[in-house]
Amino acid sequence: MVAAVVPVYENMKKDCVQPNVFTYNLLVKALCQNDRVGAARRMLDEMARKGCPPDDVTHATIVSALCKHGRVDEAREVLAAAPPVCASYNAVVLALCREFRMQDVFLIVEEMVQRELHPSVITYTTIVDAFCKARELRSACAILARMVVTGCTPNVPTFTAMVKGLFDCGSLHDALRMWKWMVAEGWAPSTVSYNVLIRGLCSIGDLKGALSVLNSMEQHGCFPNVRTYSTLIDGFSKAGDLDGAMSIWNDMTGAGCKPNVVVYTNMVDVFCRKLMFDQAENLIDKMLFENCPPNAVTFNTLIRSLCGCGRVGRALGVFHEMRRHGCPPNDRTYNELLHGLFREGNCEDSLQMVIEMRNHGMELSLVTYNTVVSGLCQMKMSREAMLFLGRMIVQGIQPDAFTFNAMIYAYCKEGKIRMAAWMLGGMNAVNCPRNIVAYTILMAELCNQHRLEDAMVYLLKMLYEGIYPNTATWNVLVRGAFRNLGCIEPIDLVQHITRDLSAGT
Template sequence: MKSRDSKVVAWQLLRRTLSTPNPPLHSILPLTRILLRYHMLPQIHSLHSFLLSLSPHLTCQYTIVKLLASHGHIHDAIFLFRSTRSHHPPPRLSLYNFLIYKSFKFNYSNFISWLYQDMISASVSPVTYTFNLLIHGLCNSDRLRDARHLFDLMPHKGCHPNHFTFGILIRAYCKFGLSLQGLKLLDTMKMMNVCPNIIIYNTLVASFCRKGDVDEAERLVQRMRDDGLLPDVVTFNSRISALCNSGKILEASRIFRDMQIDEVFGLPRPNIVTFNLMLQGFCQKGMLEEARTLTESMKKDDIFFNVQSYNIWLCGLVRNGKLLEAQTVLKEMPQNGVDPTIYSYNILIHGLCKHGMLGDAKMLMSLMINDGIFPDTVTYSTLLHGYCTKSEVTEAKNILREMMKRGCIPNKYTCNTLLHSMWKEGKVSEAQQLLQKMNERGYGLDTVSCNIVIHGLCQIGEVDKAVEIVSEMWSHGSIALGDFGNSLMSLVNEDDHGRKCLPDLITYSIIINSLFREGKLDEAKKKFVEMMRKKLYPDSVIYNTILHHLCKRGKISSAFQVLKDMETKDCKKSLRTYNSLILGLGDKNQIFEMCGLMDEMREKGISPSVYTYNIMIGCLCKSGRTEKAIPLLNEMLQKGIIPNTNTFELLIKSYCRTGEFRPAQEVFDIASTICGHTEALYALMFNEFLAGDEIVEAKQFLETAIDKHFDLGSFLYKDLIDKLCKVENLEGAHDILIKMMHIGYGFDPASFMPVIDGLIKLGQKHVADELTERMLEMVSEGKVGNKTYQNYRELNHMKRSKYGGDGWQAIVHRDDGSAAALKNLKRVQKGWGQGSI
């Protein structure tokens, strides 16, 4: 029967055997197996029809049914079973149980109800094992309510649940997050005199631990001990896992240490799972030294040398930026007899890409291939995402081509990553071409794809088109993108998958945000109502988006109405919520209400951000209450919230505006300690002190800035020189110019003129001529800065300045003139942006 014609020979032999007057029925079963091997199902049906005519021989008929079911041909098995049942008495309970089990196993749960009803109608009484099969199958099919109904029905059918029944149902409750209902079943077990075993307890303990309810888990462990059951290593692993997940690493570590000295405490010894849980916990918390010590301990005990432990350690190193050490660990694995898997390589490739080390990632991929491990979809997608993040779309497309050339099928994540990057770069036509190619290979668009296109349209100002697509998605799914352009029509097919591509909360979040940004408030509100009507209930993100835009436009009363609706929908207020409201109130100068929101934040345990404090400080300073803003600065420092330059700028400007320069200096000293001696801070202090006619202090700030080689583009140094000359401090002004030229600054030539004029008036013509020569040398050497005025205040200063306007042009058109400057005009080939002179 091993020849290629064996199936034909088997069928011919079977027909010949059946045509004899007394067919040998003992040979039918082996021949049926041969027919099954070659999937000759029609012939098996013919065989069964023949056997039905031999009423005394029912065993063969039901045996064929069982044989079909055992090979996964459930539909055929049930069909033959029904035809047999319509002519002959029912089989034994064991066949019903077998068919129920196989129906669930091969996902033919639609037959279960009929089998159970047929069993009852045939007066074949189910036993506890039958109910266990049914309950287990229903739980696996996510029909927990039906499973519980069947469980409650058992006593009425003369069956008593055993610990397997309870275990099945409790495990299902825990799977669906209904741990409390599982706990109630534990009480029911006691009432029915069924003793729970350690597996049931561990299932419940693990479930409560996953939910973070460690206290309830502890009570269960004590209850377990009361029942005479000692917690095992699985019990302790559940607790350690829960503690690590909740960030309580030190508490988990204490339990782990106690387990290691079990001769004292009588606790179970930790296994490899325990060690890996602790290693993962240390790595996730960034406790690398503790993790490193643990790995060394595991190596000494010869339990570290498994791929799972290595992968956890690799993840920890990569997550904490230790890429060089991670590469060393990867090389170490084969030396210790552990072959790295594709997952091991992907961990490191992901880390390298995340840190922008794409060349190293590609090199590692080449080494991986040399070691006989070929990149998978995750490898290529990670590398592709890395290039897209750096906006290197061309290189990303090369990765995609290489990926497909190697026969590695891209997934939707790959496609969407490229799509997002191309939209971000404005390469719309290339995005369409990519989607065309992906579609040719059988990839349809999903909601993520549609959201990327919708977001891209909103970014380029095509909000109306994006809104139209969203409306069409409800009726046509991803086919709605066909309206975007003819090239996208071919990317989508009118199939069920396309129709299931419906808008989600992210879709509406994009649209509502874009409509608000465009100032189309009424349309944004309509989309919000439409979303609710479509049974998409807003989350905190959408509510915060609406609040932000309403507050930004000064519609505070509308914002608080939205806030009330948000609280009604049980959406929790976040930092962004409070920041939006405080910003809106700040624009209305409603300081009392702002302080009330700050107090509410503190009560709810929401820590204000730098942005929050800056809004408050800015509002207080604007209203002239700087003294009330300083306590907020102190509060920030006490809470470890680092103020930024903007924080100090608000306070310094407020003090200087009221002439309080000493407090401003004190704030500057604090700012320098926290933010460092930055150009922005020195420019701020110089300009503010200069505007307040604190010339000596302003000169000190400028000289310090020159010594630190700061860019002077933000410093109003020309005004300082002009003022120094006016107060007859010509020497100080001259020193500043010489110092700037000595360091090599290029600056506006108009700065020289007040000094040159002053020197001429004092009769120091020789010194004036030297300074003019230096000025013209700067021109010839190109050491002239093209000054850009940074703000309105500086611009106003320049308008008021005697030597304001464009530097060289002002010099040329001076009506009072300068003999030294005019004498040397012919030496100048070109002015500063004024063409030839």
């Protein structure tokens, strides 16, 4: 647009034709759209020099552009020098809310009042939404109350923001009461509102209620969109009702609603949970045919499920398909494959996968290092795992409890109690607090070696550090005590009875 407007403006100056405010507004808009906000601001000075005062549109355009580029303090300067316009103030309020600068927001609202400009429903709704997203519901309710007291009636977006915030904070009953208040006020919920309610009900497992809302939505002439169906499919899938998810998918396609990548990915997950891998791959092929390219999440969903079922070879095939379809594997893709390969005992290909990650310029994350260390430990390759742990520290990646627990477990399984104890002692040296799992693993091996007294020493150390035994810890120690007495049968009998009772319930 700048390329079209600027030459006309330059020709006007050459021909001594004085631009009017409409011309300047076109130029300011063009400059802002071309990310030349500084040049647009300088136009304000030129307009003043030429005796052409900027109008509300000029100021609003510049204020909105400055806010869009995160230059909200500059926007406030323009705002202060301009006639008070609600749209400009709302742009600043929105920008400040996005940065959660709520003290500044309240100053802006007070400034509006001082300039005899009443905050609109958009102003209040923006603030309510910001507090709800920050899960500060008391503040959101206070703003809602202020709206009502000042005679500003909440609208559908206001109620929708409140319902979403209440659901997100687990206040189910209050969310439903807010919904009923909206309907009682005569407001017709929008598709966005219905989607928020359906999402909230699905999040607490009330799928019957979610379906009832879907039916109500259609009866009131508000048609579900792709997000509505996506939320329901995801809700049914997470609840384990895969047939219900399939039914929603059929309703969606039957209604002519075109799925997006999120819905397709949810359905790939549904097929994978039902072990229908052929159908999952066919759906990915359909995505490509429908010009809806699968993303890394789609492929990772299939790869994770295949690896979990021990079909690592097929997962590797999907991995190569990713590249062919122009979807580069990410950190999670490699981690899923590493899990699968180590689970199969395929150490060689696992380590080759790590080399491939590096060759593609990928930095190994904590999760990747933990996957490799844990995999090597499971294969009783503690020496190699220790080498990876050393590389991890050299790379500046802090080992966590999972890393140490895996190493302690490996050393214990190899009977290297001294190394396991050394590893436990080294946790604090790298600011990784010792934990109940690490102590229990070590005490279990000590008991297996009939070293109950040493196990009790570690129990006292654990208690001294404020770590309290759990059921697994006591089970280890009691079994160790009976083993010391040469009689383990009573514990086995108690465990057998406990398992039978649990199965009966």
